[in-house]
Every structure is written in structure tokens, then in C-alpha cells.
Amino acid sequence: MSGRFERTQTQMNSPESSSSRNFMATRTVRALNEAAGLLRAPQRVVQLFSKLASDELRTTFEHRHLYSYAAATIPVADALRSVVDWILHAQRPDGGIAAYYSLLTGYSELYPEVTGYIIPTLYDFGRLTGDPTARHAAERATHWLLSLQMPSGAFPGGLRGPDSDAQPSVFNTGQILQGLVRAFVETHTETRNAEILERAVAAGDWLAAIQQADGSWTGHAAYQGAAHTYYSMVSWALAQLAAESSDPRHAAAADRNIDWVLAHVQPSGWIDGINLRGHPAYLHFIAYAIQGTLECGILRRRDDVIQAAAKPAWVLLRKFETHKRLLGTYEPDFRGGQRFSCLTGNAQMSCVWLRLFEVTGDLRYLNAALKMNEMLKHLLPIKGRRGVVGGVAGSYPIWGAYQPMRFISWGCKFLADALMLEQRLTREFEAKFEASGCA
Amino acid sequence: MRVAILCSSPYSETGCAVSARLAQLGYVPVGALTLPSWDRSTLLRKLGQWGLRDSLHYAIAKLAPGKSTLRKQVLNPYLERALRHGDGVFRGLREVARTYGFPVVTCGDQNSPRAVAQLKQWSPDLAIFTGGNILRDQVLKVPRLGILNSHLALLPEIRGMSSPEWSLLCGVPLGITIHFMDSGIDTGPILLRREFAGAADCDSLADLRNRMIAEGIELIAEAVAGLDRGTIAPVPQAGREKDCQFFVMHEQLKAVATRRLKEGRLNSVAGRSDG
Structure with missing residues (x-):
């Protein structure tokens, strides 16, 4: 989701040259703009105050026991349906999916990056439930994304609105590539199949072409012009593409970047180089770095990479188990951070733990993920209007520092992924237990 | 004493x-x-x-x-x-x-x-x-001499919380360890380490825990007497480099552990007794 950052930063404020005063002014203007949204749709005041009040009550009376996972009552299937419905409602007729629903301004403009990497989630849900709606939504999303691809093969950063620019973005191209590869795999009997692969290869070729010799991505197409270790998500996409294209350049580009990321893993498990000037290291980005590394390691069959991802994942697992929560941001070496919860990062960590359980068989990962999912289900709004019900808030409480007052599409994506993984892996675990008599 | x-x-x-x-x-x-x-x-x-x-x-x-x-x-x-x-x-x-x-x-x-x-x-x-x-x-x-703790699992294999349940799920024999406490979680030197033989009679995890707590108290008494008479001595835990800490078990996994207990799928390793 870094694209939201990228747009606000690159369009409204050049991060390399801006002073902190300009940055504050930009943020103030944005906040006023958002607040003015209530004047355009005053009916949103009710849901805004309702959410503010419920989070205030929860944080006051329930905070210590928020993660008392045993108390969650929503079945996984119901929560999953609810979250996927939120995504489907956020999809516009042309196929693009809104970035977020703001309690102040309503639905945002469409977001290519998230539309791209929601595609695998929609296909997974369609397969799991047999629901053709989700599959159809994935196809429409793919069609919309193909219309945005630049001649270079890159995809643009930021949101798509009337004033959209067309700056190519490494990260967003990588995230969209995930969706294109999956769309190719899912449509292997269809006529558009060849075109989708061709477009995905073009995106992969562009990523490989502009990659630095050390494996990182910097320059105009990288956020703030700097290299970031959370671009391991791009490596993951390239590894996925390599599996389908059989082009060694894509695999080599993925390996080069992941080797560069591995050089940033500290003895504490902290992955240096998230490198977001002007922003703290939100759990969302930390989890990106871990998740991209892990998934790339699994696809490339590299145990060193999996081990490197398992290290910070285990540190965060211990923190979650000990303190019953993860912080919304962390300082280097996980030394502390802001006390709100970044729910998207939590859902991503659940995905990471579940995949580590799948890879290693260590039940402690499954245990932590089950608790995390319980907590996330517990916070899902089960009542309210479209945009709210089934939505994953940027922060808990809703006024926390990460995407305040918003229900965000990528949060829903990661929670849906986590719930589907939970369903699959717990079923497999129980079946294995029944069959062998040995857990 | x-x-x-x-x-x-x-x-x-x-x-x-x-x-x-x-x-x-x-x-x-x-x-x-x-x-x-x-x-x-x-x-x-x-x-x-x-x-x-x-x-x-x-x-x-x-x-x-x-x-x-x-x-x-x-x-x-x-x-x-x-x-x-x-x-x-x-x-x-x-x-x-x-x-x-x-x-x-x-x-x-x-x-x-x-x-x-x-x-x-x-x-x-x-x-x-x-x-x-x-x-x-x-x-x-x-x-x-230190502070003694009765831990409801064999150490160092299973440290931390929900230890009988984790023993069941991880295929480690059920057992009790009497150990000195140190600044780590269940990492201190071991005085007594004994496999628990009564699991076959248990009808629930709560029943299992209750029986193990009662046996742990007998082992505490045995350890105190042993220390008093000078017949036992603490032994540092081996394999501490491996992270064997477990955390509170989720109800869904507890249900699997319960099934395992009821079906009598218990591990036993001969010779796992006093440390």
C-alpha cells in the first residue's frame, strides 16, 4: 500500500527537497480536506461518532483484554465472507478497487496497486467457496489493470483519479504483477491468457531492466528515490513470474534483490532499510519486508532466505504472545514504538506465521496466528453501512497513526488471506492428525 | 531446612x-x-x-x-x-x-x-x-539455595505455558520437572524430572492438569527432602540454545490435544525419570 504514501508525497510534496514545515503544512491541508468531507455528506457523522465512541469504550474498558482471543465468537467463514464483501463493494464498475472508505470522505479513488494484489485473494475465495462473483471481480480487476499499463511495461503509482499522474512505480508494478501472474494461471483455458502473460512479462522485464547492480531499486521509480527492503514484495512477484515465464532473468532479478535484502537483516532479526523518510516504520512495512522475503524464499527454494524471514517473524511472535499485542510502529531492533495497533500489519504477520507453520510444522506459529485472527475478527464491524461493515480499519483505535479514520482495502485483503490460510491449514492439520495419530 | x-x-x-x-x-x-x-x-x-x-x-x-x-x-x-x-x-x-x-x-x-x-x-x-x-x-x-518450581512438562523440551497440552501435541512424553528458577522462563537447573504415568486415566485436560499438579507437589516434597539430606543436586539444563518456549495454547489446538488424550495417544520414553 505504499502507493498511497507515494502519491501524497510525490504529488503534493517532493520528499527529497521538502522541509519539515512544508510536510506539516501538507498534512494539515490533507486533514482539513478530509474533515470537509463531512460537510459534503453530513450523514457520515453518525458512523464517525459511533466508531469513535466504540473504540474509546474498548480502549478504556477492554484494552488489556482486547486480545483475549478465547472470547471471539464470529466463525471464520462468516468473517471471511464479510471481509470479501467489503472488497467487492469497493470495486467500481470499471474493475478498479477503491483504496479505502474514509469515515470523513467516503470511498476513495481507485487504487491500481491494491487492485492488483487483491486478485489472488479473490481467486482464492472463489475456489474456496465456489462463489463465481469473486472470480468475476478478479477478471474485471485484471481487465482494468491491463488498461493502465505503460508502454514500458511499468504500472503507475498512486491512486487513479481525474488528476492522476503517470509516474511509473517499482513497488506498484511488483504488486500488480502478483495479480497478473495469478490471473494468467487461472485463465489458462481462455483466449486472453496469452495477452496476460505477455503483459506480466513486460512488467517483469521492466523491473529487471531498471534494477541496480546490487539488487535494489532506486531512482525516480522508487519511493523517495531510495532503496527499500520492503520491496522484497517485488522479488516475490518476480519469483512468481519466473515460475510461469521460465525466463531466467526474472528469477535472477528476484534472487539479486532478496540477497540485497538479506544483507540488511540484523542480529536482532530487524530488517534494516525500510527507509521511509518522514514516517515511522509501521508494522505494515515491516511485515511487507518479512512476507516478501519469506514467500520469495519459498518459491525460490532457498532455505537461507526462509530462515532470514523466520528470525523477525519469531521476534514478533514472542512479542505478541508476551504482550498480547503488536505495536503499530517499531524502532530499529524492535526496541519500542507507538502503542496503537496497525491491523493490516497484524493480518500480514498472521499470514507470515501461518506460512511458516506450513513450511516448518512448528505449531507455535499456527497457535499465534489463530490468536491473531481471533483478535482481528473481534474488531471487524458487524453492523453499519457499506464501507464500514466487514472493513479492516487502518488503526485500532481508529484514530491511530496509520490510515486514521479509514477502512482500507489492503487490510481486508490481508485479513481474507489470513482467514483462508487458517481454514486450509487447520483442516490439513486435523486431517493429518486423524490419519497418522501423530500431530 | x-x-x-x-x-x-x-x-x-x-x-x-x-x-x-x-x-x-x-x-x-x-x-x-x-x-x-x-x-x-x-x-x-x-x-x-x-x-x-x-x-x-x-x-x-x-x-x-x-x-x-x-x-x-x-x-x-x-x-x-x-x-x-x-x-x-x-x-x-x-x-x-x-x-x-x-x-x-x-x-x-x-x-x-x-x-x-x-x-x-x-x-x-x-x-x-x-x-x-x-x-x-x-x-x-x-x-x-534458590527457588523451586514444579513445571508440568519435561524440561528442556517444553518450556513456558500450556505445557501438558503442548507435550501432547508435540509428541513429547508427559512429565513433571522440579527445577530451580532463574531469570529465564523455565531454564533453571533441574532437580527432578519424571515422566507422568497417570494420563491414561484422564478424561480431560483439566483432569490431567489436576493430577499433574498433585504429583508435582509430591515431587516438590521429595526434592526438599532430597536437598535437605544432600542426596540430590541440581543439573544445568542441556540444549538451552534451542528455543523451546511455548505460549498459552489456543482453544482450537487444545481441542486437538484433548482428542489425543482421550484416544490415549501418549508418548512414553523408557528411562525418562529423575534428572
Whole structure:
């Protein structure tokens, strides 16, 4: 989701040259703009105050026991349906999916990056439930994304609105590539199949072409012009593409970047180089770095990479188990951070733990993920209007520092992924237990 | 041997049973340091552990001493032997203390300066931990020999929380370890390590825990006597470089562990006994 950052930063404020005063002014203007949204749709005041009040009550009376996972009552299937419905409602007729629903301004403009990497989630849900709606939504999303691809093969950063620019973005191209590869795999009997692969290869070729010799991505197409270790998500996409294209350049580009990321893993498990000037290291980005590394390691069959991802994942697992929560941001070496919860990062960590359980068989990962999912289900709004019900808030409480007052599409994506993984892996675990008599 | 007791509540059955059992064997505690009975977090934890019905039942048993049927009731039936006293059972630490003549001191935190000062005043050779806070160095180093803990799993294989349940799921034989506490979680030197043989008779995880707690108390008594006679010595844990810490088990996994217990799928390794 870094694209939201990228747009606000690159369009409204050049991060390399801006002073902190300009940055504050930009943020103030944005906040006023958002607040003015209530004047355009005053009916949103009710849901805004309702959410503010419920989070205030929860944080006051329930905070210590928020993660008392045993108390969650929503079945996984119901929560999953609810979250996927939120995504489907956020999809516009042309196929693009809104970035977020703001309690102040309503639905945002469409977001290519998230539309791209929601595609695998929609296909997974369609397969799991047999629901053709989700599959159809994935196809429409793919069609919309193909219309945005630049001649270079890159995809643009930021949101798509009337004033959209067309700056190519490494990260967003990588995230969209995930969706294109999956769309190719899912449509292997269809006529558009060849075109989708061709477009995905073009995106992969562009990523490989502009990659630095050390494996990182910097320059105009990288956020703030700097290299970031959370671009391991791009490596993951390239590894996925390599599996389908059989082009060694894509695999080599993925390996080069992941080797560069591995050089940033500290003895504490902290992955240096998230490198977001002007922003703290939100759990969302930390989890990106871990998740991209892990998934790339699994696809490339590299145990060193999996081990490197398992290290910070285990540190965060211990923190979650000990303190019953993860912080919304962390300082280097996980030394502390802001006390709100970044729910998207939590859902991503659940995905990471579940995949580590799948890879290693260590039940402690499954245990932590089950608790995390319980907590996330517990916070899902089960009542309210479209945009709210089934939505994953940027922060808990809703006024926390990460995407305040918003229900965000990528949060829903990661929670849906986590719930589907939970369903699959717990079923497999129980079946294995029944069959062998040995857990 | 001067033995002190560290307790999570004046009504902790385990704390009462350990104190009473040691006193029955001639090791009357020099004092017991307990956390208060009714702080909010304990209450919520107990409600979570026992449920509303059992918690109410327990509270009534504590508050209605005139009813003889309740007087005789204990939550863990396997502790009855240690808790039996005349025609009734000990209902709290203060009753045990009155009977055997040792002081009970309540403190808000077992690591507080007040608690440390009290322990130092008793000058114990050994302390037995039956529940409470995570102990810090300033408390751990007060007793001359150290502080003993009964851990409901074989160490070092399974450290931390929900240890019987994790033993069942991970295919590690059920067992109990008596060890000295150090600043890590269940990482201190081992005195006794014994496989638990009674699991086949258990019909639930709660039943299993109750039986293991009762056996742990017998092992504590054995360890105290062994230390007193000089017949046992602590052995540092091997394999500490491996992270064997486990955390509270989710209900969904507990259900699998319960099935495993009921189906009698238990591991046993010959020769896993005293360490």
C-alpha cells in the first residue's frame, strides 16, 4: 500500500527537497480536506461518532483484554465472507478497487496497486467457496489493470483519479504483477491468457531492466528515490513470474534483490532499510519486508532466505504472545514504538506465521496466528453501512497513526488471506492428525 | 531446612497444598508470601479459566464456611489428601498457617522491595514458587539455595505455558520437572524430572492438569527432602540454545490435544525419570 504514501508525497510534496514545515503544512491541508468531507455528506457523522465512541469504550474498558482471543465468537467463514464483501463493494464498475472508505470522505479513488494484489485473494475465495462473483471481480480487476499499463511495461503509482499522474512505480508494478501472474494461471483455458502473460512479462522485464547492480531499486521509480527492503514484495512477484515465464532473468532479478535484502537483516532479526523518510516504520512495512522475503524464499527454494524471514517473524511472535499485542510502529531492533495497533500489519504477520507453520510444522506459529485472527475478527464491524461493515480499519483505535479514520482495502485483503490460510491449514492439520495419530 | 512459600493468592489450593504437605513431612514453612486474593486481573483470569459457574461455586465455598458439604469441597480433587485436616479441608493459606504456626504476608508484587525485605527477614534456605509474578533477580537470589518450581512438562523440551497440552501435541512424553528458577522462563537447573504415568486415566485436560499438579507437589516434597539430606543436586539444563518456549495454547489446538488424550495417544520414553 505504499502507493498511497507515494502519491501524497510525490504529488503534493517532493520528499527529497521538502522541509519539515512544508510536510506539516501538507498534512494539515490533507486533514482539513478530509474533515470537509463531512460537510459534503453530513450523514457520515453518525458512523464517525459511533466508531469513535466504540473504540474509546474498548480502549478504556477492554484494552488489556482486547486480545483475549478465547472470547471471539464470529466463525471464520462468516468473517471471511464479510471481509470479501467489503472488497467487492469497493470495486467500481470499471474493475478498479477503491483504496479505502474514509469515515470523513467516503470511498476513495481507485487504487491500481491494491487492485492488483487483491486478485489472488479473490481467486482464492472463489475456489474456496465456489462463489463465481469473486472470480468475476478478479477478471474485471485484471481487465482494468491491463488498461493502465505503460508502454514500458511499468504500472503507475498512486491512486487513479481525474488528476492522476503517470509516474511509473517499482513497488506498484511488483504488486500488480502478483495479480497478473495469478490471473494468467487461472485463465489458462481462455483466449486472453496469452495477452496476460505477455503483459506480466513486460512488467517483469521492466523491473529487471531498471534494477541496480546490487539488487535494489532506486531512482525516480522508487519511493523517495531510495532503496527499500520492503520491496522484497517485488522479488516475490518476480519469483512468481519466473515460475510461469521460465525466463531466467526474472528469477535472477528476484534472487539479486532478496540477497540485497538479506544483507540488511540484523542480529536482532530487524530488517534494516525500510527507509521511509518522514514516517515511522509501521508494522505494515515491516511485515511487507518479512512476507516478501519469506514467500520469495519459498518459491525460490532457498532455505537461507526462509530462515532470514523466520528470525523477525519469531521476534514478533514472542512479542505478541508476551504482550498480547503488536505495536503499530517499531524502532530499529524492535526496541519500542507507538502503542496503537496497525491491523493490516497484524493480518500480514498472521499470514507470515501461518506460512511458516506450513513450511516448518512448528505449531507455535499456527497457535499465534489463530490468536491473531481471533483478535482481528473481534474488531471487524458487524453492523453499519457499506464501507464500514466487514472493513479492516487502518488503526485500532481508529484514530491511530496509520490510515486514521479509514477502512482500507489492503487490510481486508490481508485479513481474507489470513482467514483462508487458517481454514486450509487447520483442516490439513486435523486431517493429518486423524490419519497418522501423530500431530 | 528453612522453606518459604510464594503463592498467587491466599486461597490458592496449590499454595495451601504445598505448605500443608511440607508441614506434614516436618518442613513447616518459615513464612508464606502471597499476592492479594481479589485483584481485578486475577479475578478475570480465574473467570476465564474456570468459567462463571465454577468461579461462583468456589467463591461460595470460601464465603460460606457453615455449609459442611462446601467446606469439604476442593476444586482439584487430587489435592484432597494434602488439604485434608480433621473432618474438613484447608480452605486457605491462613488456615494452614494457623494450624502449623507460620506467618502469611500479603504483597501486591512478589518483586517489590517490601516482599524482598520480608523474604530476607525469614532468611530461607529454599523457597517454593506456587504461582504469582515473573520473579526478578532481586527475589531469586534471596533464598540460600534458590527457588523451586514444579513445571508440568519435561524440561528442556517444553518450556513456558500450556505445557501438558503442548507435550501432547508435540509428541513429547508427559512429565513433571522440579527445577530451580532463574531469570529465564523455565531454564533453571533441574532437580527432578519424571515422566507422568497417570494420563491414561484422564478424561480431560483439566483432569490431567489436576493430577499433574498433585504429583508435582509430591515431587516438590521429595526434592526438599532430597536437598535437605544432600542426596540430590541440581543439573544445568542441556540444549538451552534451542528455543523451546511455548505460549498459552489456543482453544482450537487444545481441542486437538484433548482428542489425543482421550484416544490415549501418549508418548512414553523408557528411562525418562529423575534428572
